Amino acid sequence: MKTSFASFVREKRIAAGLTLREFCRLTGFDASNWSKIERGLHAPPQSKKVLEEITQVLKIETESQDYKELMDLAALASVPEDLVEPEILDQLPVFFRTVRGENPTEDELKTLITKIRSAWHHER
Amino acid sequence: MISVKLTQDKIREEAEQFRKEHIFTPDLPVDIEHIAEATMGIRIIPIESLQKHCDMEGFISKNFTSIYVDEFLYTDDRYYKRVRFTIAHEIGHFVLHRSTIDNQYFRDEEDWITFRMGINDETLGWFETQASEFAGRLLVPIDPLIEEFRSKRGFVLKKHSPWDSKPLNDDDLFSLIAPLMCKRFDVSAEVIERRLRKENIIAILGR
Numbered sequence: 001m002k003t004s005f006a007s008f009v010r011e012k013r014i015a016a017g018l019t020l021r022e023f024c025r026l027t028g029f030d031a032s033n034w035s036k037i038e039r040g041l042h043a044p045p046q047s048k049k050v051l052e053e054i055t056q057v058l059k060i061e062t063e064s065q066d067y068k069e070l071m072d073l074a075a076l077a078s079v080p081e082d083l084v085e086p087e088i089l090d091q092l093p094v095f096f097r098t099v100r101g102e103n104p105t106e107d108e109l110k111t112l113i114t115k116i117r118s119a120w121h122h123e124r
Numbered sequence: 125m126i127s128v129k130l131t132q133d134k135i136r137e138e139a140e141q142f143r144k145e146h147i148f149t150p151d152l153p154v155d156i157e158h159i160a161e162a163t164m165g166i167r168i169i170p171i172e173s174l175q176k177h178c179d180m181e182g183f184i185s186k187n188f189t190s191i192y193v194d195e196f197l198y199t200d201d202r203y204y205k206r207v208r209f210t211i212a213h214e215i216g217h218f219v220l221h222r223s224t225i226d227n228q229y230f231r232d233e234e235d236w237i238t239f240r241m242g243i244n245d246e247t248l249g250w251f252e253t254q255a256s257e258f259a260g261r262l263l264v265p266i267d268p269l270i271e272e273f274r275s276k277r278g279f280v281l282k283k284h285s286p287w288d289s290k291p292l293n294d295d296d297l298f299s300l301i302a303p304l305m306c307k308r309f310d311v312s313a314e315v316i317e318r319r320l321r322k323e324n325i326i327a328i329l330g331r
Contacts, residue, residue, distance in 0.1 A: 093183035
């Protein structure tokens, strides 16, 4: 399967020993938005300056093969039209507790479904 | 009704087995987020206002591909210890409760809501306590726990004994020493206190 910008940057981030949190702190990206970029749900940034900042944080040397690949993948990337969103039932939790230590209410469960769906919302 | 009661020994065994399979360095604190992503292939997905709107800090998806966390807690340094514990706790569900979770089938979202509303507190309490026990053992291994306790105990006893004519009891000692021990493990003082009690540290080392 052809490498996408999403899988490429995720792989490089993990290889650089950076958590999503650390990466977002270093680049200034919002964590939930960057997570969507890494899942191919948001298009990657197109600004060369931003992409160069990303390569620096990922410890990718300028003009290296990885640098060229990242730039090429960003330029080519768009969120695929046929992207299959995951089955929401598979994303729901089985065991969890509310912070207050009680079973969640029906409203909280419905809100949770909405939030999970939104976390996988595909933006073209 | 689903039910599972695991012994403390079983949870200890599972945590040690997990450590052998997924943690390749004795370094502390345990890099739990990296382990989830790099060695288990689980995605960490921050969700906005998860705690505010659903009163939850995090959860693992039924198919074990994603751990969702509250975005605010995840990105704010003041709460990151809690998020680390949440991630370890969710891994605990994966390790300890995988077959029980796999066996749950939901026809649709309504069916899931009915299932969730029907779990009684006691059953849920067992699953949650076991996952937390696993998380504590994973983030605070026994040998460094003993080492830290031994190195800080004298200081605490010397500093605080004169405050009262009575000697410190075990609970006082734990609550005074835990904040001094938590930095090495990057967990909260409450987690350290629980670990000290669970490991019966006074019986191992004396006072």
